[in-house]
Amino acid sequence: GxxxxxxxxxxxxxxxxxxxxxxxxxxxxxxxxxxxxxxxxxxxxxxxxxxxxxxxxxxxxxxxxxxxxxxxxxxxxxxxxxxxxxxxxxxxxxxxxxxxxxxxxxxxxxxxxxxxxxxxxxxxxxxDYEKATSLKQSICSIEPKFTSNFEEFNQEEVSDQRIQTIAGFEKFAKSNFVSLKEFKETVKTVKLQYEQFRYLMNGFSKKFTEVESQYLNYFGTVNIFTPLSAEAQENPFETLYEWIKFEIVDLKSMLQVVEHRYFLDNEKYKAECKVSEYNKRISKLQSGKSSIKQMLSTKSKEQNISSTEAKLAQKEKEIKAFSMVIRIALNRLGAYELPKFQEKKTKEYKTMMQQFSSLLQSEFQTFNHSAEESLKKSQS
Missing domain, CATH: 3.30.1520.10 (Phox-like domain)
Incomplete structure (x- = not known):
């Protein structure tokens, strides 16, 4: 589990x-x-x-x-x-x-x-917040933030269980979107139809009361129909609709977070390709082979080697940072972020169902009250 x-x-x-x-x-x-x-x-x-x-x-x-x-x-x-x-x-x-x-x-x-x-x-x-665009950080700035903020996830290798938790969520979210979106449309329709139904029932209740009183006047029968309470109540389906709208957006944002790990893997892979490219370049330079670009360059062989070595060192530093961030990220996702999200979803769902059910209940109590009273009167 x-x-x-x-x-x-x-x-x-x-x-x-x-x-x-x-x-x-x-x-x-x-x-x-x-x-x-x-x-x-x-x-x-x-x-x-x-x-x-x-x-x-x-x-x-x-x-x-x-x-x-x-x-x-x-x-x-x-x-x-x-x-x-x-x-x-x-x-x-x-x-x-x-x-x-x-x-x-x-x-x-x-x-x-x-x-x-x-x-x-x-x-x-x-x-002007646009000026903050310079705030985008490189992996070498991200890594120290991760190690200082989330050091408890830096201790161990990523377990299979955590990997499965992450993959499981991804699969669930992707397969669930379609049915959630369809359900959202259903709820939207019911919500609108329900407004319409309420409006019609109010009109019906008023009309029935009028007709009954005219009828009674002539035949002298007792008043039986109990009108529906005209109190304006919240539409129960509105609660459900608001919940599902947010749910879709929230699941999407969590999925976006989980899928970001592919981006990190890909960036790390690009850095690794650069490392092997720089290594090849250095050994070529050392063996005296040089490309046309280097022949035309004003730099000496030694300068070319040392500038490539500097680039190589930078890329190796980035790869180390990527490995560290990816490890912390996967540990956090599997052991903390996703279980916490699951807990939050369960809690939110319960809260919504409480609201929805109690609104629905009071809604039908209105009809029930009218029917029960009318039944009593008609039997007496």
């Missing part, structure tokens, strides 16, 4: 959690000559004091991409997907704000991401 999170002790640094508050508020539409866009205020307070920045949706996209690249295989919460039409409808803006708010609050729970330069620049840095 899967390792549980308890198997591994994780020190989530509590240093600033106690006084940490962060939220995305106050969305407003801005227009300049060429474009129209929505800005959001990101504000909060932590042990460094308070902060407030105005950010666009594209800044959030940029931030998330940077976190994924600079913290490979670490879970980064999702942001709402891009949408082309209906971007300025107030309902859309509000649901996007909610999800962006969820994004920053989840990051604030992951101290290594919260204190990372990419995120600090986002909440405290220049007005």
């Amino acid at each position: 899967m390792e549980t999170v308890e198997d591994i002790t994780i020190e989530e640094s509590k240093d600033s959690r106690s006084c940490l508050r962060i939220c995305v508020t106050n969305p407003s539409i801005r227009e300049d000559t060429l474009s129209k866009y929505v800005i959001y205020t990101v504000q909060g307070l932590d042990n460094q004091g308070d902060f407030e920045r105005v950010r666009r949706y594209t800044d959030f996209v940029k931030l998330r991409m940077l976190l994924i690249e600079n913290w490979p295989t670490c879970y980064v919460p999702p942001i709402p997907p891009k949408q082309v039409i209906g971007n300025f409808a107030s309902q859309f803006i509000e649901s996007r704000r909610k999800m962006l708010n969820h994004f920053v609050s989840k990051i604030s729970e992951l101290s290594y991401l919260y204190h990372a330069e990419e995120f600090q620049q986002f909440i405290r840095g220049p007005e």
